Amino acid sequence: MKPPPFEYARPASLEEAIALLAQHNGDAKAIAGGQSLMPMLAFRLAAPSMLVDITRIQGLNSIDIDENGISLGALVRWRDIERHAELAAAHPLLAAAIRHVAHYQIRNRGTVGGSVAHADPAAEMPGIAATCDAEIIIAGAQGRRSVRAEEFFTGSLTTALAAEELIAAVRLPTWKHGRRWAFEEFARRRGDFALAGVALYYDLDTDAHVVDPHVGAIGVADRPIRLKSLEQLLAGRVVDEALVREAAATAAASVSPDDDIHAPGDYRRSLLGVLVERALARAAGLQLAEQA
Ligand SMILES: Cc1cc2nc3c(=O)[nH]c(=O)nc-3n(C[C@H](O)[C@H](O)[C@H](O)COP(=O)(O)OP(=O)(O)OC[C@H]3O[C@@H](n4cnc5c(N)ncnc54)[C@H](O)[C@@H]3O)c2cc1C
Numbered sequence: 001m002k003p004p005p006f007e008y009a010r011p012a013s014l015e016e017a018i019a020l021l022a023q024h025n026g027d028a029k030a031i032a033g034g035q036s037l038m039p040m041l042a043f044r045l046a047a048p049s050m051l052v053d054i055t056r057i058q059g060l061n062s063i064d065i066d067e068n069g070i071s072l073g074a075l076v077r078w079r080d081i082e083r084h085a086e087l088a089a090a091h092p093l094l095a096a097a098i099r100h101v102a103h104y105q106i107r108n109r110g111t112v113g114g115s116v117a118h119a120d121p122a123a124e125m126p127g128i129a130a131t132c133d134a135e136i137i138i139a140g141a142q143g144r145r146s147v148r149a150e151e152f153f154t155g156s157l158t159t160a161l162a163a164e165e166l167i168a169a170v171r172l173p174t175w176k177h178g179r180r181w182a183f184e185e186f187a188r189r190r191g192d193f194a195l196a197g198v199a200l201y202y203d204l205d206t207d208a209h210v211v212d213p214h215v216g217a218i219g220v221a222d223r224p225i226r227l228k229s230l231e232q233l234l235a236g237r238v239v240d241e242a243l244v245r246e247a248a249a250t251a252a253a254s255v256s257p258d259d260d261i262h263a264p265g266d267y268r269r270s271l272l273g274v275l276v277e278r279a280l281a282r283a284a285g286l287q288l289a290e291q292a
Helices: 014-023 037-042 078-082 085-090 093-099 112-116 124-131 228-236 242-251 263-282
Strands: 005-011 026-033 050-053 062-067 069-071 133-138 143-148 153-155 166-172 181-186 197-203 210-218
Touching: 014 026, 014 050, 014 133, 014 166, 026 037, 062 085, 062 210, 078 093, 085 093, 085 143, 093 124, 093 133, 093 197, 112 124, 112 143, 112 228, 124 166, 124 197, 181 263, 197 263, 228 242, 242 263
Parallel strands: 005 050, 026 050
Antiparallel strands: 062 069, 069 166, 133 143, 133 166, 181 197, 197 210
């Protein structure tokens, strides 16, 4: 199908873009890479009267790394992340997760802001944002506000963003040196959305006890989630094979994914357990014994 007719504007500034969105009272939509919005228009799942193309707005495509953390401008593309050696060193978990996003054609166009605004529950960037306590920097007519990722994602394809607001950036806290981490996901084909995925990291104290564990999951709920019961289980413990097995069972028991056209909920739940097992073992450098 072809998209329904729409007006098109390509503002040069964030202020102009926000004013255009406000003028259309919720009936205009920003377009960045177009990799989620164009299919939705073509399937007529969205029919905005105006598209506000934000790709020419200056200053939204920078990657800034300093002692306060990492800032990804809304127009940073997957390809930009993939090619940024300093970012890969500054946030290895982010770099590992983004390698799983889509196919290279889509990776050349898709943006951080578009992914976070679209809020697909199986998308990697929202998952990393929720896992890593990211702040979503939102620009509106009244100026800027910042929303914690966990509060930003409010349901499937739903966020705390108002219709006349735009994401300006995503800020990730500084990544500590020596941190243990892993990202694991399973998709039916390379580049497909994950059926489930896990991002985790923790620090170690001098006795190898887990400190400040963060575990997030994608594809197993209506939004990216934190596995709080698993974080509680891990805190203060030494990661060994028994704990890895217990963690897998805890993770699987903590979610109730719905059945959908891609997989039954029980399959996703069981998959999550397997992915947690793999991720924790990888983060801890453990080789698990084969189970009968
Ligand atoms: C075949 C295929 C496979 C894919 N596989 C994956 C995958 O495995 N993992 C994954 O994460 N993604 C995947 N994607 C999605 C892809 O990563 C998209 O690029 C991304 O989700 C949206 O980014 P975009 O810049 O293209 O946004 P657009 O399509 O331009 O916009 C998406 C939505 O975000 C809004 N928006 C865009 N920018 C902003 C902003 N700055 N502020 C506020 N609202 C904004 C738009 O109004 C729209 O509602 C896939 C897409 C396709 C077509």
